[in-house]
Amino acid sequence: xxxxxxxxxxxxxxxxxRVLIGWHFLYEGVIKLYNPDWTxxxxxxxxxxxxxxxxxxxxxxxxxxxxxxxNWLALMFVGITFLLGIFEKKGAxxxxxxxxxxxxxxxxxxWLQQVNVEGSYWFxxxxxxxxxxxxxxxxxxxxxxxxxxxxxxxxxxxxxxETL
Amino acid sequence: MKWTRRDVLKGLGGIPILGAVWWAGAANAVSKNRERTAIxxxxxxxPSLPSAVKAIEGEPVRxxxxxxxxxxxxxxxxxxxxxxxWLEEMEQAAKEDPNHSxxxxxxxxxxxxxxxxxxxxxxxxxxxRVIDSFSTDDxxxxxxxxxxxxxxxxxxxxxxxxxxxxxxAPMAIDALENGIHAYVEKPMTHTVSETYRLREAAEKSKAxxxxxxQHRQTMSFQTAxxxxxxxxxxxxxxxxxxxxxxxDNGAWNYHIEDEATPQTIDWDQFLGSAPKIPFNKNHFFRxxxxxxxxxxxxxxxxxxxxxxxxxxxxxxxxSSVTTSGGIYTHNDGRNVPxxxxxxxxxxxxxxGSSQAKGKxxxxxxxxxxxxxxxxxxxxxxxxxDGTMELGNRLTIWPDSRSTKYAGLLxxxxxxxxxxxxxxxxxxxxxxxxxxxxxxxxxDKGLMWTYINGARVDSTFLHxxxxxxxxxxxxxxxxxxxxxxxxxxxxxxGGLSYKLGRKIEWDAATQRLVPIEGIDFDEVLLSSM
Numbered sequence: 008x009x010x011x012x013x014x015x016x017x018x019x020x021x022x023x024x025r026v027l028i029g030w031h032f033l034y035e036g037v038i039k040l041y042n043p044d045w046t047x048x049x050x051x052x053x054x055x056x057x058x059x060x061x062x063x064x065x066x067x068x069x070x071x072x073x074x075x076x077x078n079w080l081a082l083m084f085v086g087i088t089f090l091l092g093i094f095e096k097k098g099a100x101x102x103x104x105x106x107x108x109x110x111x112x113x114x115x116x117x118w119l120q121q122v123n124v125e126g127s128y129w130f131x132x133x134x135x136x137x138x139x140x141x142x143x144x145x146x147x148x149x150x151x152x153x154x155x156x157x158x159x160x161x162x163x164x165x166x167x168x169e170t171l
Numbered sequence: 172m173k174w175t176r177r178d179v180l181k182g183l184g185g186i187p188i189l190g191a192v193w194w195a196g197a198a199n200a201v202s203k204n205r206e207r208t209a210i211x212x213x214x215x216x217x218p219s220l221p222s223a224v225k226a227i228e229g230e231p232v233r234x235x236x237x238x239x240x241x242x243x244x245x246x247x248x249x250x251x252x253x254x255x256x257w258l259e260e261m262e263q264a265a266k267e268d269p270n271h272s273x274x275x276x277x278x279x280x281x282x283x284x285x286x287x288x289x290x291x292x293x294x295x296x297x298x299x300r301v302i303d304s305f306s307t308d309d310x311x312x313x314x315x316x317x318x319x320x321x322x323x324x325x326x327x328x329x330x331x332x333x334x335x336x337x338x339x340a341p342m343a344i345d346a347l348e349n350g351i352h353a354y355v356e357k358p359m360t361h362t363v364s365e366t367y368r369l370r371e372a373a374e375k376s377k378a379x380x381x382x383x384x385q386h387r388q389t390m391s392f393q394t395a396x397x398x399x400x401x402x403x404x405x406x407x408x409x410x411x412x413x414x415x416x417x418x419d420n421g422a423w424n425y426h427i428e429d430e431a432t433p434q435t436i437d438w439d440q441f442l443g444s445a446p447k448i449p450f451n452k453n454h455f456f457r458x459x460x461x462x463x464x465x466x467x468x469x470x471x472x473x474x475x476x477x478x479x480x481x482x483x484x485x486x487x488x489x490s491s492v493t494t495s496g497g498i499y500t501h502n503d504g505r506n507v508p509x510x511x512x513x514x515x516x517x518x519x520x521x522x523g524s525s526q527a528k529g530k531x532x533x534x535x536x537x538x539x540x541x542x543x544x545x546x547x548x549x550x551x552x553x554x555x556d557g558t559m560e561l562g563n564r565l566t567i568w569p570d571s572r573s574t575k576y577a578g579l580l581x582x583x584x585x586x587x588x589x590x591x592x593x594x595x596x597x598x599x600x601x602x603x604x605x606x607x608x609x610x611x612x613x614d615k616g617l618m619w620t621y622i623n624g625a626r627v628d629s630t631f632l633h634x635x636x637x638x639x640x641x642x643x644x645x646x647x648x649x650x651x652x653x654x655x656x657x658x659x660x661x662x663x664g665g666l667s668y669k670l671g672r673k674i675e676w677d678a679a680t681q682r683l684v685p686i687e688g689i690d691f692d693e694v695l696l697s698s699m
Contacts, residue, residue: 026185030192037196042204060269090185090192158174158182 022153025089025144028137032102033086039079047075053122056114081105089144092154099145106138206584210591213579214403214567218394218594224636225643227284232638235289235327237318237342238334239297241425242356246331246383247305249630252287253277254304280631285638289327291315293437294455296430317440318342322349329378329641331634332356335464336471337445340365347376352641354634356383357478358470358661359654362692363683366658373651381637381647382654384478388632391565394594395483398559402523403567403592405556405575406531407484412476412538414468417545422501422509423459423471427452453504460505462698467507469494469664473538476550477515478649478657480536483552483561484522488659489515489536491675494667500543506698509542513664525556525575538664557591565594659683662695669694 039045048071054062065074081101088098115121115128115135124132150156174182234250236243244254253261261274290301290312298314306312315321318338322330322345329352332342340360346353347369359382360366373380386392398404416422433450441455445463448454458464459471466474480486496511515536524531539548552559556573560566569576571587579585633649640647663674663683675684683691 026188029185030188033189033192034196037193038200041197041200044204086192087189090189092182092185153181154185155182157178 017147018149018152021143021147022149024140025092025095025149026153028102028140028144029086029089029098031086031137032082033090036079036082036086039075040083045075045079046071047078050112054112055119055122056111056116058111062112078105085141092150092152093156093159095148095150095154095156096145099141102141103138103145106134106141110134110138210579210584214398214592215401216394216403216592216594217397218390224632224639225645227638227642229284229642231284231286232641233288233326233328234285234638235291235315235321235330236287236301237291237321237330237332238338239290239292239301240333243292243297243331243333246333246354246356246630246634247287247301248277249280249628249634250285250287250331251280251283252305254300256300256304276628280628281635283635283638286310287312289313289315289321289324291318291321293440294431295435296428316437319345322346322351327351329353329638335441335458336466337361337464338443340369341443343380344369344372347372347378347380350376350378352378352380352637354381354383354637355654357474357657358466359658360662361466361470362695363659363662364692366655366662370651370655379637379640379647380651380654381633381640382649382651382657383630383633384475384482384649384653384657385630385633386475386479387482387648387653388629388636389563391561391563391594392479392482395559395561395565398565398567398592399483399522399552402525402575403557404522404552404554404559405570405573406524406526407522407552407554408531408534409553410480410484410534410536411548411551411553412480412536413548413550414472414476414538414540414542415545415548416542421545422542423457423465423505424501424503425456427456431455457505460503460507462506462696465507466661466665466695467668468496468509468511468540468542469513469668470661472540473511473513473664474657474661476538477536477660478653479550479561480552481653481656481660482648484520486517486520486534486536488656488676488678489517489663490519490678491516491673492660492663492667493673494664495671496540496668500541508668511538511540511664511668513538513667515660515664522554525573531555565592566590567592662691665695666691669697669699 048066051062051066051071051074054066064070082105085098085102085105088094089102110132113119113122115124115130115132117129121128126133148156151160236247239247244257247253248257258274261271261277264271265274287301287305288310290298291314292298292301302312302314313324313326315324318330321327330342330346332339332346332353332355334342334356336358339355339358340362343353343355343359344365360369369380399407419425431452436450436455438450438455442448454461454464459467465471492513492515494511494513496508498505498508499510501509515538516533517536518533520534521532522534550561552561555570556575557570558568567590569580569585569587569591571580573580576585576591580587585591637647639645659676663676666683667674670686670689672686676682677684
């Protein structure tokens with residue numbers, strides 16, 4: 008009984024985590040989609056750390072146009088999959104990739120000057136934490152409890168619940 | 172497959188959240204855009220694009236360099252000629268620091284259809300450096316011992332003059348009188364009378380004169396003109412410009428080379444019209460520190476700031492100038508001041524007014540300089556409706572008591588502490604209400620020396636425009652009229668400092684108002 012309750016609580020916590028992350032990603036994506044002047048140029052052009060040359064290369068034409076489009080597309084993909092609870096594993100992978108790029112463009116290394124940060128960080132910053140949270144979503148998909156997966160894969164739900 | 176109501180709720184529960192977030196994001200972005208657009212429409216500023224310059228067709232323009240010191244070398248690089256030593260040094264620097272891009276920028280610079288054919292420098296080492304670095308198998312750079320020989324040699328179509336100030340006008344006049352195009356460094360002249368003589372020579376000559384104020388090529392300055400013309404700032408009553416330097420180089424204490432001896436330097440030619448004194452390496456390499464060869468802060472650095480503003484405001488020569496200053500941080504034998512405050516009055520000048528007619532008129536231009544502090548004070552134009560920071564990047568703040576923006580300020584659509592406009596040639600679009608983020612990036616200097624995404628040297632653009640005009644005709648952006656304004660205004664600043672009194676300009680007669688018993692040229696050249 009205790010075991011079942013714990014699983015129930017974990018399940019709900021992960022659903023909550025998924026919805027919150029999805030909310031965050033979707034909002035970031037929509038804001039960019041509806042602002043025709045938005046560009047990632049500034050973020051990329053000020054990149055620091057070992058991958059700086061790569062980000063600087065992306066900041067140039069014609070790459071920058073692709074980078075901007077792919078960025079909001081990826082953000083919205085993660086947001087939509089997480090909120091709707093479908094293809095969330097794919098969404099989580101995209102989210103991990105995106106956050107890894109964000110982190111690497113401005114790594115929270117103590118020997119680098121921290122650009123535009125609202126807190127104090129030592130190696131670990133919020134991007135990295137959100138990345139780890141996406142890892143959890145990837146390992147514990149919850150679309151079958153809360154999400155469209157619940158409707159489409161109804162049979163599987165029973166078995167999965169038992170194995171959790 | 173049977174769905175219970177619970178299944179449907181749990182299955183579709185994410186949809187309303189998705190809808191809500193989407194709606195909120197879209198509504199926020201759209202309303203912000205609308206506010207931005209409304210402000211931008213009201214301001215109606217047209218960011219300028221690089222102006223098209225006609226290519227130099229046919230045979231390359233043959234260029235001679237007169238004076239291959241620090242600035243001469245920079246000008247040659249802008250023409251596409253870098254010394255071997257510089258290339259090696261920059262290659263090394265780029266190896267040590269991948270961000271060091273000066274070599275890359277130089278190599279990326281467009282090639283001009285020119286040939287550096289001649290050099291004239293009184294110092295053998297520098298002349299030989301030019302010959303050694305820029306001669307090719309089929310085109311040997313020829314050295315001339317005097318500028319007169321070079322100008323009359325038939326080997327040059329154009330000369331670049333980068334000598335001490337006291338040589339600017341004599342050389343430029345001689346070139347123009349012989350039909351040779353001339354690019355002359357600032358200040359255009361060293362004395363008042365020379366300024367008139369050079370103007371006469373330029374007006375009579377078919378050759379093209381360009382004064383070396385390369386910042387006229389800066390995109391933001393052209394945009395700033397549009398901003399002022401459209402009355403975005405309202406009536407500008409005060410302009411503040413500054414020089415802040417705190418290092419040896421900035422104080423003109425340049426490196427003195429060991430190879431310099433009476434044998435390697437034609438000392439008499441260096442002195443020219445300057446008082447005859449024995450050979451002095453200090454004077455040769457650090458000539459900017461003495462009135463005999465240089466023009467002090469007023470001629471050397473004020474000219475840049477004055478011309479920057481004259482380019483934007485076209486205010487012309489001030490009706491009066493008062494200057495104060497002294498040698499306060501570098502008592503090293505120099506006789507030019509190292510702290511200087513110049514106030515230029517333009518009582519009739521106006522950039523337009525948003526208030527009752529006749530209420531506003533007149534402007535003071537302040538130039539404040541020290542060679543003993545490096546704190547960066549920006550150039551600021553202060554208008555009744557707004558304040559503009561002018562640099563490579565432009566930023567405009569509305570004034571809290573603006574008449575023009577009173578409605579927008581009251582409704583909260585504008586905020587005096589938030590810029591309403593920020594222009595950045597490096598960014599793809601102007602940012603109407605700039606965020607802290609874009610402000611930060613811009614402040615870092617990352618975005619503003621780009622044209623179409625490439626870092627461009629404004630000296631290169633300035634030289635290119637001049638060279639194109641020599642072949643294709645057209646008007647240069649800093650010709651004799653702009654140079655005349657610059658030189659007279661700078662000399663007024665220097666005279667006021669030296670005489671300790673107000674110097675006035677009579678616009679009707681185009682002359683300085685005489686002061687009894689005073690010869691202005693003598694004062695300018697005197698050691699105090």
